[in-house]
Amino acid sequence: MIDFGLSAAERDLRARVRAFAAAEIEPRREFLDRNDHFPLEIFEAAFEAGLMTAHLPADLGGGGYSTVDLALAAEEVAYQDAGVATSLFVGILPTTPIDLFGTAEQRERWLRPLTGGPRFAAMAWTEPDGSSSLFFRPGGTTAQRVDGGYLINGTKCFITNGSYADFVLLLAYSGPKLRDLSAFIVPTDAPGVRITTPYQKLGQRASNTARIEFENVLIDETQLLGEEGRGAMLALAGFCRSRAGVCAMAAGVAQAALDQVVAWGNQRRTGDGRPLVLQQDYRFRIAELETQVELARLMAWRAAWEIDHGKELPRWSSMAKLAGGGIAARVTAAAVEMKGGHGYMEDGRVEKLMRDAKLFEIYEGPIPIQKMLIAQYATKLRRGRRRHSHG
Numbered sequence: 001m002i003d004f005g006l007s008a009a010e011r012d013l014r015a016r017v018r019a020f021a022a023a024e025i026e027p028r029r030e031f032l033d034r035n036d037h038f039p040l041e042i043f044e045a046a047f048e049a050g051l052m053t054a055h056l057p058a059d060l061g062g063g064g065y066s067t068v069d070l071a072l073a074a075e076e077v078a079y080q081d082a083g084v085a086t087s088l089f090v091g092i093l094p095t096t097p098i099d100l101f102g103t104a105e106q107r108e109r110w111l112r113p114l115t116g117g118p119r120f121a122a123m124a125w126t127e128p129d130g131s132s133s134l135f136f137r138p139g140g141t142t143a144q145r146v147d148g149g150y151l152i153n154g155t156k157c158f159i160t161n162g163s164y165a166d167f168v169l170l171l172a173y174s175g176p177k178l179r180d181l182s183a184f185i186v187p188t189d190a191p192g193v194r195i196t197t198p199y200q201k202l203g204q205r206a207s208n209t210a211r212i213e214f215e216n217v218l219i220d221e222t223q224l225l226g227e228e229g230r231g232a233m234l235a236l237a238g239f240c241r242s243r244a245g246v247c248a249m250a251a252g253v254a255q256a257a258l259d260q261v262v263a264w265g266n267q268r269r270t271g272d273g274r275p276l277v278l279q280q281d282y283r284f285r286i287a288e289l290e291t292q293v294e295l296a297r298l299m300a301w302r303a304a305w306e307i308d309h310g311k312e313l314p315r316w317s318s319m320a321k322l323a324g325g326g327i328a329a330r331v332t333a334a335a336v337e338m339k340g341g342h343g344y345m346e347d348g349r350v351e352k353l354m355r356d357a358k359l360f361e362i363y364e365g366p367i368p369i370q371k372m373l374i375a376q377y378a379t380k381l382r383r384g385r386r387r388h389s390h391g
């Protein structure tokens with residue numbers, strides 16, 4: 001049965017997160033952006049509110065939120081600040097594969113401690129020579145088999161929360177072939193791990209982004225997740241869940257831009273003394289933006305629902321990420337233009353929204369990567385190898 005109405009519990013969750021974000025993030029938003037400040041104080045409050053552990057499994061003390069619940073929460077936090085939202089919810093990437101594919105010992109050892117306080121875990125996929133080509137370029141970061149474990153060498157870049165993470169889920173080649181990409185859990189305090197933050201970001205500046213070097217880092221066999229050579233598949237489970245959240249965050253940022261131009265149109269007067277919002281051209285542009293925001297929200301909810309129901313995960317997640325990222329980029333850019341010179345200025349908020357939105361088209365796989373994944377499904381459909389699921 002199709003039902004787009006939120007349940008009472010979902011409406012309550014959304015209201016709770018909206019109030020949390022307005023109280024904790026809004027007053028500090030500008031400061032965070034101008035000072036590249038990673039707000040541990042906000043993450044502590046988020047932990048108290050149950051948001052930092054929302055994505056972690058309930059049997060280990062986490063919130064056990066559904067992906068739909070996470071999407072609702074991510075939109076509300078991103079409405080106030082996309083950088084805070086990214087850092088708050090990116091833990092889905094490393095923890096989902098451990099939850100789904102880890103042994104009981106691995107779940108207990110790595111996930112339970114995250115529920116005991118405002119702690120972080122990071123996903124370390126990207127390398128200086130290219131994230132998109134990691135599948136096609138054995139080498140880079142390597143995990144060489146040694147007595148009782150592995151020796152890790154290499155460099156990962158652009159790692160969200162890398163400076164604050166207890167551990168990373170690391171993708172490394174454990175052999176010379178393409179199929180040798182494996183996933184390892186590596187604590188960041190292990191000897192040989194070096195973390196730096198050499199980046200000046202365009203947007204989402206409240207989020208921490210680090211470079212991590214691994215030099216002869218010794219880990220034991222229990223830190224291999226799943227089997228050797230299954231790294232890409234394991235990581236994809238995290239990306240699928242997280243990409244639905246990226247679309248939800250994109251909807252939140254686009255909604256914020258839309259609200260800004262509506263408020264601006266009511267306050268600004270045109271030459272005839274009437275509010276700008278009464279001009280037909282302005283109204284039509286608002287109508288376009290309103291439609292786009294709802295499209296992003298619908299895609300986020302649909303992708304999240306598909307994940308919660310175990311269906312066609314990569315297809316819907318990639319379509320949501322592709323659609324949501326583009327919508328947020330276009331809506332925020334339109335908002336800058338609709339506010340005129342004030343839109344271009346730092347105190348107008350929409351310029352920040354535009355800078356923040358751009359990242360949704362880049363991280364967790366840029367546009368061509370999402371298109372490759374979607375096309376894989378679409379072309380199989382056309383060749384009749386599988387039936388299209390409408391439900």
Ligand SMILES: Cc1cc2nc3c(=O)[nH]c(=O)nc-3n(C[C@H](O)[C@H](O)[C@H](O)COP(=O)(O)OP(=O)(O)OC[C@H]3O[C@@H](n4cnc5c(N)ncnc54)[C@H](O)[C@@H]3O)c2cc1C
Pocket residue numbers: 090122123124125126127128129130131132133157158159160161201204209359362363364365366367368369
């Ligand atoms: C702020 C921030 C946070 C991030 N957080 C994380 C994180 O937590 N963990 C992590 O592992 N990574 C993270 N990333 C990395 C991010 O996922 C990558 O930057 C992104 O996937 C693109 O990879 P790349 O930068 O290596 O660019 P490349 O893969 O080199 O791509 C460069 C350009 O080439 C295009 N391209 C690549 N391959 C193809 C192709 N086959 N066909 C056509 N065009 C192609 C891409 O679309 C892109 O425009 C983060 C990045 C940023 C900026």
